[in-house]
Amino acid sequence: MAHLxxxxxxxxxxxxxLLKPITAIYFCRHCLKLRCGNCVSHEVDTLFxxxxxxxxxxxxxxxxxxxxxxxxxxxxxxHTLSTRATSxxxxxxxxxxxxxxRKVYYLACTSCRWTTRDVGLKDQTVATGGWVEQDNEHYxxxxxxxxxxxxxxxxxxxxxxxxRFSHRKSSYLSLSxxxxxxxxxxxxxLTPLSPFAHKGDVSQTSEMxxxxxxxxxxxxxxxxxxxxxxxxxxxxxEQRLSSPEWQxxxxxxxxxxxxxxxxxxxxxxxxxxxNLSKPEYNPSSIxxxxxxxxxxxxxxxxxxxxxxxxxxVETGVQLSLCNPTPHDMTVALLPFVPEAxxxxxxxxxxxxxxxxxxxxxxxxRVVEIPPERTDLKxxxxxxxxxxQLILAARDDTAEYDDQDSSPNYKDDPQVVAWRRANKxxxxxxVTPKPDATYVRVxxxxxxxxxxxxxxxxxxxxxxxxxxxxxxxxxxxQS
Amino acid sequence: MPLFEGLGGIGLINEKNTTVVLDxxxxxxxxxxxxEYGPRIITRSEVKCRETGKNIPLFQYKNENELRHHxxxxxxxxxxxxxxxxxxxxxxxxxxxxxxxxxxRNTLAKVLFRHYEVLSVLFVPSHLVALMTLGITTGxxxxxxxxxxxxxxxxxxxxxxxxxxxxxFGGSLIEKSLSxxxxxxxxxxxxxxxxxxxxxxxxxIPNRYLEDIKVRTCFVSTLxxxxxxxxxxxxxxxxxxxxxxxxxYPLEGHHILTIPGTVRELAAESLFERDQxxxxxxxxxxxxxxxxxxxxxxxxxxxxxxxxGTASMKGMKHRILAEVRAAAASEQYxxxxxxxxxxxxxPPAKDNYVSWLGGAILGATEAVMxxxxxxxxYLASDVVPDWCNLSFNTCEDRDEKFA
Numbered sequence: 001m002a003h004l005x006x007x008x009x010x011x012x013x014x015x016x017x018l019l020k021p022i023t024a025i026y027f028c029r030h031c032l033k034l035r036c037g038n039c040v041s042h043e044v045d046t047l048f049x050x051x052x053x054x055x056x057x058x059x060x061x062x063x064x065x066x067x068x069x070x071x072x073x074x075x076x077x078x079h080t081l082s083t084r085a086t087s088x089x090x091x092x093x094x095x096x097x098x099x100x101x102r103k104v105y106y107l108a109c110t111s112c113r114w115t116t117r118d119v120g121l122k123d124q125t126v127a128t129g130g131w132v133e134q135d136n137e138h139y140x141x142x143x144x145x146x147x148x149x150x151x152x153x154x155x156x157x158x159x160x161x162x163x164r165f166s167h168r169k170s171s172y173l174s175l176s177x178x179x180x181x182x183x184x185x186x187x188x189x190l191t192p193l194s195p196f197a198h199k200g201d202v203s204q205t206s207e208m209x210x211x212x213x214x215x216x217x218x219x220x221x222x223x224x225x226x227x228x229x230x231x232x233x234x235x236x237x238e239q240r241l242s243s244p245e246w247q248x249x250x251x252x253x254x255x256x257x258x259x260x261x262x263x264x265x266x267x268x269x270x271x272x273x274x275n276l277s278k279p280e281y282n283p284s285s286i287x288x289x290x291x292x293x294x295x296x297x298x299x300x301x302x303x304x305x306x307x308x309x310x311x312x313v314e315t316g317v318q319l320s321l322c323n324p325t326p327h328d329m330t331v332a333l334l335p336f337v338p339e340a341x342x343x344x345x346x347x348x349x350x351x352x353x354x355x356x357x358x359x360x361x362x363x364x365r366v367v368e369i370p371p372e373r374t375d376l377k378x379x380x381x382x383x384x385x386x387x388q389l390i391l392a393a394r395d396d397t398a399e400y401d402d403q404d405s406s407p408n409y410k411d412d413p414q415v416v417a418w419r420r421a422n423k424x425x426x427x428x429x430v431t432p433k434p435d436a437t438y439v440r441v442x443x444x445x446x447x448x449x450x451x452x453x454x455x456x457x458x459x460x461x462x463x464x465x466x467x468x469x470x471x472x473x474x475x476x477q478s
Numbered sequence: 479m480p481l482f483e484g485l486g487g488i489g490l491i492n493e494k495n496t497t498v499v500l501d502x503x504x505x506x507x508x509x510x511x512x513x514e515y516g517p518r519i520i521t522r523s524e525v526k527c528r529e530t531g532k533n534i535p536l537f538q539y540k541n542e543n544e545l546r547h548h549x550x551x552x553x554x555x556x557x558x559x560x561x562x563x564x565x566x567x568x569x570x571x572x573x574x575x576x577x578x579x580x581x582x583r584n585t586l587a588k589v590l591f592r593h594y595e596v597l598s599v600l601f602v603p604s605h606l607v608a609l610m611t612l613g614i615t616t617g618x619x620x621x622x623x624x625x626x627x628x629x630x631x632x633x634x635x636x637x638x639x640x641x642x643x644x645x646x647f648g649g650s651l652i653e654k655s656l657s658x659x660x661x662x663x664x665x666x667x668x669x670x671x672x673x674x675x676x677x678x679x680x681x682x683i684p685n686r687y688l689e690d691i692k693v694r695t696c697f698v699s700t701l702x703x704x705x706x707x708x709x710x711x712x713x714x715x716x717x718x719x720x721x722x723x724x725x726x727y728p729l730e731g732h733h734i735l736t737i738p739g740t741v742r743e744l745a746a747e748s749l750f751e752r753d754q755x756x757x758x759x760x761x762x763x764x765x766x767x768x769x770x771x772x773x774x775x776x777x778x779x780x781x782x783x784x785x786x787g788t789a790s791m792k793g794m795k796h797r798i799l800a801e802v803r804a805a806a807a808s809e810q811y812x813x814x815x816x817x818x819x820x821x822x823x824x825p826p827a828k829d830n831y832v833s834w835l836g837g838a839i840l841g842a843t844e845a846v847m848x849x850x851x852x853x854x855x856y857l858a859s860d861v862v863p864d865w866c867n868l869s870f871n872t873c874e875d876r877d878e879k880f881a
Contacts, residue, residue: 138826142515153843210613213821219796225722234694245516
């Protein structure tokens with residue numbers, strides 16, 4: 001699949017050890033490290049209904065069980081239901097002999113043609129809402145159970161608290177409690193959650209009637225051996241599970257489902273607690289308040305063209321480097337050693353823990369995620385261009401200039417193949433290793449990053465190393 | 479502002495951080511909030527593979543790392559697509575089978591504590607909490623899952639652990655025998671109207687079709703019919719009962735599959751056929767009773783509870799009860815296990831989320847705060863206490879608890 005940023009071909013090694021395309025990586029400006037979806041903490045930002053694009057406060061969402069009050073989904077196919085209006089003849093309230101036309105509304109699915117009339121739901125006289133909610137048939141029983149177990153747990157807690165203050169070592173604890181403590185309270189809280197609790201103690205907890213077992217169970221319906229099965233009247237597993245509490249078995253029992261709401265997520269760096277991505281509040285906006293994608297901070301590497309590779313033959317592969325920042329950048333390509341990078345990654349991890357105290361309060365304790373292990377086996381030797389080169393700053397107007405107005409850089413033609421605005425082409429010489437079928441090369445991209453954080457007190461430019469893996473292509477057998 | 483909020487504010491804060499209850503099953507996962515009467519979502523336990531991008535079962539993994547990736551992706555989906563709450567600093571109740579593999583349990587704890595930084599995790603045994611939905615403390619709980627059937631007797635709130643029973647008899651076994659029967663007997667009509675044997679069209683039937691056919695057309699036959707069919711197998715002179723009507727099932731858009739009535743009836747029979755150790759679901763129940771102390775047996779037999787998704791198949795509970803009664807009256811058991819009556823409970827929930835509901839009831843009580851395993855404890859040691867880990871489950875440990 002062709003991809004604008006060649007995400008399947010060129011991947012960066014994130015600080016957590018996973019290889020990700022540049023589009024899936026964030027750059028924390030405070031830790032100066034790459035972060036990806038795996039090593040940031042995700043947070044629920046705003047809740048909204050995807051159909052009416054209405055924001056919903058989290059308290060309201062909790063009450064409505066994360067569902068929109070006005071929008072419905074088809075219980076049959078999952079498509080959004082639309083409201084249909086129709087008029088019916090009803091006896092006039094003043095004169096029963098006459099009839100008047102009244103507008104009524106029902107819900108219909110434009111995809112599978114399911115309507116609320118199919119399942120015998122009465123039409124509504126108002127356009128939105130008015131649909132009766134289904135109730136859990138076991139509501140009363142479950143409520144009494146909940147109260148009962150709450151009081152049992154409460155008593156257990158009291159019991160524990162009391163134990164903490166009484167003599168710990170005494171093995172006759174229960175006896176001494178029973179006879180030495182005259183208070184009624186002491187007697188009361190003796191009810192433990194213990195399996196061998198006295199039956200009498202149950203009376204102190206709230207009322208609850210346990211369900212009775214029966215000797216007979218509902219068997220198969222009589223007609224199952226003779227009656228034809230109409231497949232369209234039996235619900236599928238998806239239809240059943242879309243309303244977990246009722247799980248209708250017949251399509252005649254389907255009920256319109258309130259639309260499930262969605263969230264906008266914001267991402268936060270685990271180490272410095274700064275936001276890496278924060279969407280705008282408005283559900284219909286797709287923009288971000290904060291978006292620290294690596295794409296805006298890390299030089300972008302692309303392969304210029306596909307080349308034919310042969311085992312043992314040195315082939316030139318051209319890469320383009322692009323500077324997305326508004327500052328000039330010094331770039332160098334260094335050889336990549338997988339083992340060494342692992343060590344350096346670990347070291348970097350340790351440093352960042354120490355360093356994080358500089359950025360944030362020392363109260364923040366970082367919970368480290370387990371280290372990731374990625375297969376970083378390289379299948380070709382690569383000769384990298386020696387020396388440094390300068391990437392010009394990004395200039396949005398450069399595209400419209402007719403002539404190349406960029407200042408002359410004294411480029412070594414051995415290193416720089418071409419230069420255009422903020423882009424530079426470099427040549428690598430790739431020699432596929434024997435018995436390799438697919439060539440993957442790696443290098444470390446060293447570049448000077450100009451720190452844009454206002455509070456940065458140290459030197460404004462920092463040298464960063466980012467390991468890059470390039471899948472050059474398959475090896476053709478000669 | 480906090481000054482004026484007073485007690486109401488405190489109540490709100492508690493309410494805000496409602497405990498999340500997870501019941502991750504082999505086939506389906508139940509997730510929701512404590513104190514609610516039904517799960518918010520029952521979803522397939524499937525994740526997108528990070529390499530291939532295909533949907534694969536959650537518990538299909540080569541190593542622990544892969545399992546961890548699966549769980550990270552899956553729990554991310556649960557929190558941000560279904561539950562829509564921040565996992566961080568929120569308590570979790572995990573309903574788990576006591577026979578759940580240690581690696582799954584440890585990896586789940588690692589994912590919840592390290593990746594999602596939850597405040598605490600409480601692992602509760604699924605069989606035990608299933609009884610909480612009924613308000614009883616004694617019962618013989620049979621969980622018919624996708625992969626296997628597991629059984630735990632529970633007496634006065636204590637799991638009689640040495641009497642546990644398990645057999646690989648679950649939904650997947652029904653699907654497997656359904657697939658064999660279909661390939662053997664079913665006929666498919668192609669677009670041009672010609673009829674072919676199904677086995678000549680496809681080698682194996684995709685799992686989603688098997689599940690759909692199982693759920694929508696199959697049922698568990700009665701004991702009388704089943705024995706009649708069994709006898710017919712050995713003695714052709716005995717007339718089999720008339721088969722139920724066949725079903726026309728659209729397959730992959732261009733075939734019409736004719737599912738014979740016998741297949742509909744026989745698919746679930748594999749659960750009741752004796753395996754090589756002469757074990758069936760019925761002997762599972764009786765063997766568990768035999769292992770229990772003699773004084774508890776009558777009470778346990780009168781408190782059977784059958785839970786799990788496979789139990790909601792039509793006629794399943796009726797058949798199990800009939801099988802158990804028949805087996806108890808057989809020569810093998812009638813002398814050693816004289817039990818007059820077997821009785822079955824009806825949980826106040828659909829069979830597939832009974833344990834979840836138990837976890838949700840428990841999760842709404844203060845027991846969660848007292849009994850959960852806290853994040854700080856986990857981060858200090860990186861291990862989860864477990865019954866099968868001797869560094870936690872020792873005599874001194876127990877004495878301390880009872881002291």
